Amino acid sequence: MCSEKNDDNLATGSNHVSAEKKGKKLTLFEDLLQDSDTVNSNSDLYNGDSCPSDCESGGENEVRNSVGNGGGEEEIYGIITKNFVSSLSRSGFDAEIEGIHRIDFSSFTSRAKLQSFCIYSKAVGMKCNGDPNVKYAWFGGSKSEISAILSHGFCLPTANGSHGYGVHVSPVNQPVESLALATADEDGLMHMLLCRVIMGKMEAVLGGSDQYNPSSEEFDSGVDDLASPRKYIVWSSRMNTHILPEYVLTFKASPNHREKQRHLQTPRVPKSDWMPFPTLIATLTKFLPSDAIESISKFHSDYRKQKVTRHEMIQRVRHIAGDELLMAIIKSYRSKVYIYTH
Secondary structure: OHHHHHHHHHOOHHHHHHHHHHHHHHOOOHHHHOOHHHOOOOOOOOOOOOOOOOOOOHHHHHHHHHHHOOOOHHHHHHHHHHHHHHHHHHOOEEEEEEEEEEOOOOOHHHHHHHHHHHHHHHHHHHHOOOOOOEEEEEEEEOHHHHHHHHHHOOOOOOOOOOEOOEEEEEEOOOOHHHHOOOOOOOOOOEEEEEEEEEOOOEEEOOOOEOOOOOOOOOOOEEEOOOOOOOOEEEEHHHOOOOEEEEEEEEEEEEEOHHHHHHHHOOOOOOOOOOOOHHHHHHHHOOOOOHHHHHHHHHHHHHHHOOOOOHHHHHHHHHHHHOHHHHHHHHHHHHHHHHHHHO
């Protein structure tokens, strides 16, 4: 190549010393990228220690070890399917995998994304005593949203995601948290991304928080619960450097028999004050755009038709409106009810 020829010329005569110094500068990042240079659509994404991973749950270990040891596609797909289906089953849902697609990192742009992820993984690892704390995580969305992410990357969140402003993904053993955001397409199919996520040092983020960056330089990401996280929060400023989609899952999911029976039982009258859902929707129209209200109304209609569970409906409404706004509206409603009845 031309660059190699030029380097050879520079390394002769009086320029020998300066060329060596320049060579060291040019290779400063090459040790971070050399393992990913051999990446193709059929090879392991991370060779050597260029992109360290973690040892979190049994399910995560299985996937990580299978990929890390160069497991065949059928083996990897089988492990992902088993863990995904069994995790949803424990949460009360029956799932059927329709297809698994592994992201191809052979194009120039996708290789750049991979190499960027590797560099940031190394940088966070250096900051965190050698451990970048890379996790597997799920991201659920509509078919169009998933396609846009694969083409252009993650977009800025349009609403508070209940625990700060950022991209919310769920641990590999908690896909039900992302299931609530996976809208079925025209064929009744749902879609999720299985991603690798650089978490670094995590901090707890309270529900209803308006946080949008780490609270200090000490932290890199957020979780809803440090002891048993169900949400990982990747701040918007880092969403396209710290999240690397690796697989796309296409599937069908529905509440299993036990879950349906639980939700179809005659509801108990709440002991505390509560707010009728139509009243909540009417109040939300003062704060949210019309398309958000239409989505919330549709979820409520689907719930009344028993197409979705109450849990699914509430989770989706929380995602659209944000816990902070919902809490303020409900508290205001309760205070008015108290005044009118006392």
